[in-house]
Amino acid sequence: MTDIHAATRTRSPNFRRPRVVSVLSQKGGTGKTTLSCALAALASRAGTATAVLDLDPQASAAKWHDLRRANGEDDPPVFATPSSRMQALVDALGRDGAELIVTDTAPHSGADAVTVARLSDHILIPLQPSFPDLSAITRTIDIADLAKVPATIVLNLALVNHPSADDARTVIKSTAAVAAPVVLHRRVAHVNSFNVGRCAAEYQPGGKAAHELRTLFEWLQGAGIVPTPGKGRAA
Ligand SMILES: Nc1ncnc2c1ncn2[C@@H]1O[C@H](COP(=O)(O)OP(=O)(O)O)[C@@H](O)[C@H]1O
Ligand SMILES: [Mg+2]
Numbered sequence: 001m002t003d004i005h006a007a008t009r010t011r012s013p014n015f016r017r018p019r020v021v022s023v024l025s026q027k028g029g030t031g032k033t034t035l036s037c038a039l040a041a042l043a044s045r046a047g048t049a050t051a052v053l054d055l056d057p058q059a060s061a062a063k064w065h066d067l068r069r070a071n072g073e074d075d076p077p078v079f080a081t082p083s084s085r086m087q088a089l090v091d092a093l094g095r096d097g098a099e100l101i102v103t104d105t106a107p108h109s110g111a112d113a114v115t116v117a118r119l120s121d122h123i124l125i126p127l128q129p130s131f132p133d134l135s136a137i138t139r140t141i142d143i144a145d146l147a148k149v150p151a152t153i154v155l156n157l158a159l160v161n162h163p164s165a166d167d168a169r170t171v172i173k174s175t176a177a178v179a180a181p182v183v184l185h186r187r188v189a190h191v192n193s194f195n196v197g198r199c200a201a202e203y204q205p206g207g208k209a210a211h212e213l214r215t216l217f218e219w220l221q222g223a224g225i226v227p228t229p230g231k232g233r234a235a
Contacts, residue, residue, distance in 0.1 A: 004219075008231040018051075018094045022103035022120040024113055026139045031126040031156040033060045034190055036104035037078075038199035039124075041227065044076040045202075047229035049099045053089055053121050055116060056106035063100055068197030076102075080116045083112050099227050104119075117147030122225050125177070128157040129168035141177045152225065153179040153218065157186045182216040184209075 023036045036052060043050040054061035066079035081089055083105075090101055105116055117123055124146045127137055137153070146150035153172055158165040165183045172179045182188075189210065193203030200209035201217075221228045 016094065016099075018088055018090060018098040018101045019122075020101045020103060020120045021122045021124060021226060022105060022116050023124045023126065024045060024105050024117065024140055025125050025127070026109075026113070026143070027128075027133055027136050028107035029054055029131065030128050031154075031184070031190075032056075032107075033064070033104050034194055035124065035126050035154060035156065035184075036070065036102050037061055037064045037194065037221070038190075038201070038213055039217060040076040040078075040100075040102040041199040042201060042213070043100050043102070043226055044049075046217075048227050049097050049198065050076040051093050051098050051101050052076055053101060053103045054078055054080040054110075055083045055086065055109075055185045058106070062074075064197050066197070067195070071197050073197065083109075083116050085146040086116060088118065108159060113234060114146055117143050117149050120147070123147075123149050123151040123224075123232050125151055125153045126156040126190060127172075128151050129155050129164040134168055136172050137172075137177070138175065142210075145176070151177060152220075152223075153177050154182075154184065155179060156184040158183050160185050160187075180216060180219055182212060182219050184212050184216065186210075 023032045025032055040050050040052045052061050059080045062078050062080040093101060103116060104162060117227060125140050127133055155165050155168060169179055187209035189200040189204045189207050193200045199213065199214045204210055220226045
């Protein structure tokens with residue numbers, strides 16, 4: 001699964017392009033890296049051959065994987081790469097058996113973001129339900145539209161017992177975008193788990209953060225956005 005030298009092999013007749021889900025937002029700090037790593041970890045645990053492409057020069061997802069390895073877990077592999085190499089890596093990982101590739105991206109990436117979007121099957125847009133973030137969301141939705149790739153907003157970092165997520169849904173309804181029904185609230189387990197190379201569902205399986213994350217993941221599987229093992233390639 002981690003043999004990227006498979007790039008030199010010829011494409012077998014059984015080659016199936018992996019599903020590419022890119023986590024994109026023109027704003028920093030919306031939870032792109034946390035969400036990318038968490039979804040990839042859950043997919044990998046569910047039995048889907050998964051890899052992460054880290055397109056952010058800050059390489060936070062790659063660092064998360066370093067911590068993960070240090071704690072005894074190798075999957076999912078994370079490859080830090082410039083976006084100009086994304087297509088080649090998707091092909092190489094596909095030849096090597098990858099079924100799902102989750103792409104973590106840099107904020108403010110403009111034209112680069114359009115390139116990444118065009119190479120994706122689906123875009124996830126983490127959105128903090130606050131006024132400045134909502135004002136900036138159309139820029140990311142426009143990128144998905146331009147690339148003609150379906151996009152789903154994931155409300156993240158919502159305050160507990162606060163109406164901001166519901167208010168954000170009202171604003172989202174006035175756009176062409178769709179939001180996942182599950183909200184990820186601001187919970188410390190997301191921070192603590194990332195710091196040891198895990199996701200909240202692995203770190204504190206009985207916690208609220210874990211429950212929300214698993215519910216989101218299952219919804220993404222049900223919607224065909226991420227593959228369900230045994231069901232073939234997602235829609
Ligand atoms: N649901 C959440 N609850 C609490 N903290 C979160 C949550 N999602 C992300 N964070 C924290 O917010 C900060 C930014 O998240 P990060 O994933 O690095 O965003 P981005 O990649 O979009 O810049 C990090 O410190 C991360 O631990
Ligand atoms: Mg990031």
